[in-house]
Amino acid sequence: MKTWVVGGAVRDALLGRPVHDRDWVVVGATPEQMLAQGYRAVGKDFPVFLHPDTHEEYALARTERKTAPGYHGFVFHAAPDVTLEDDLARRDLTINAIAQAPDGTLVDPHGGRQDLAARVLRHVGPAFVEDPVRILRLARFAARFHDFSVAPETMALMRQMVAAGEVDALVPERVWQELARGLMEDRPSRLLEVLRDCGALQRLLPEADRLWGVPQPPEHHPEVDTGAHLLLVLDAAAALGASLPARWACLCHDLGKGETPAADWPRHIAHEARSERLARQLSVRLKATGEATELALLVAREHTNIHRSPDFGAAAVVRLLERCDAFRRPQRFADALLACEADARGRAGLAERPYPARGLLLQALTEACSIDAAAVAARAQARGAQGPAIADAIRIARTDAVAAAL
Structure with missing residues (x-):
């Protein structure tokens, strides 16, 4: 059994960014062997385990095969004969397909380090088109790594996916999850820019996509275009x-x-x-x-x-x-x-x-809020006020307080 750190932890370390969580891939093991060593199974669709001491995630190396539209339509295969390279080949972007051995050795079969240096978001292989969530993930990464460009061939694949109706199969919960994460990145405008460039914005957020090409008064909006305003x-x-x-x-x-x-x-x-x-x-x-x-x-x-x-x-x-x-x-x-x-x-x-x-x-x-609303209400009631009249008395007191201060 061999283990490697994979994905975001390796990517962020190479970029000099903080590493908060590490994910591991395990080659040459079975679920039974993992359980026998004290790991706790947590994966629903494929074998993922928590380390008994660190509680970090360890996933058995796996491959996947597309069986239906959308991102649920996959059959996963995890067995001791699945290699590290097999596992890395199924990942979305080259910068996320780098593995690191315990001794620090890097395994990078798809040129992830080169793309990190060139600041490029590039898909690993043709299997990218099989999972529409990858469009959202790439857009989210563009919002995080806002100085990275999207490889032209990757954008072309995403446009093919949109044209084929793949994004229409995404469930709302997953769309919201990825959008929410992308909006919380440093440059959320790029989330929408990438989705719009590939045509996914029109399918997922048509209400926002319609803003492009709509002008606004230049005296209030020097950028004029409503879509450009939204990004700003x-x-x-x-x-x-x-x-x-x-x-x-x-x-x-x-x-x-x-x-x-x-x-x-x-x-x-x-x-x-x-x-x-x-x-x-x-x-x-x-x-x-x-x-x-x-x-x-x-x-x-x-x-x-x-x-x-x-x-x-x-x-x-x-x-x-x-x-x-x-x-x-x-x-x-x-x-x-x-x-x-x-x-x-x-x-x-x-x-x-x-x-x-x-x-x-x-x-x-x-x-x-500095007025004593209860006291104002009590005085109003003492004068015989009821219901709306009491609310009016509180409103007047609040108005007087605001007027005195402002």
Whole structure:
């Protein structure tokens, strides 16, 4: 039995990046031998085991054969006669098909080190076309390694896969999982760029794909194109350290502009309501998390009002806080403000422009929360107020607090 570290751990070490987890491949062993040495079986579809001491994953070397469309349509073969080279040949990208022996020796049959040096994402072999998840994975790696290019022949294969309908077989949960990971990378714009270049964006996120070629007023959007704006917003969200729900909200915030009639361009009157509807449609279809979905709907509906809030009076600010449910869910509101700041900064040449709305609304929320709502309610009840009248009294007190502070 021989073992090698494989995949991401080897790749990241060669790139000088931190290595957090190591995966191992085992050649020349059977499941029974692994269990006899104290390993614990955890694999569902193929033999994967946890080391009894380190708890790192050890997978038996395996090959795979395509039997049906999609990424579930595979039969795996793991046996002592499967070689390390057999196992590496089934991997997605050359940079992920490098193995390292315990003595440090590297096994690199597909030129992964050369592609690391050249900063290229390249498929290992023709079997790449058999698994549509690899399109999403490559796009995610492009968002992480944003100075890497995609090999032309690999892009051509991905376009063939899209044309053949392979991405249509992907289940929503897996699409969401890969998109979520890609959005959390340093340059999430590249996730969408790669998916769009190969045609997968139109199949998986048609609501976003429609934004390209739609113009916006140049006085507010020097980049003009709505799709270009979306890419800038996603990268601005990453630069601000936004959470996944906030980045998903950024992706969804302007979807309604893709439905603006061309006769109305470059204006997009009432695009907020259309964006909210499409954000719900997309989030439900991909089975996004509840937190991400709720924030996307909120930002789609209110981002324009949040942008304009520095010009609001105290009463309008308090009404905005109430619509955003900021008093009950202040952290979600803070995420919404961060997404709106990314929207404001995601414009050509305006990445460093101040965004006073975020600080103003956070201060307004603090001031509005400083009143003793229970005491205000008690005084209103003492005057004979009931129901809506009590709520009005609290709103007036909050408005007065905001007005005094701002």
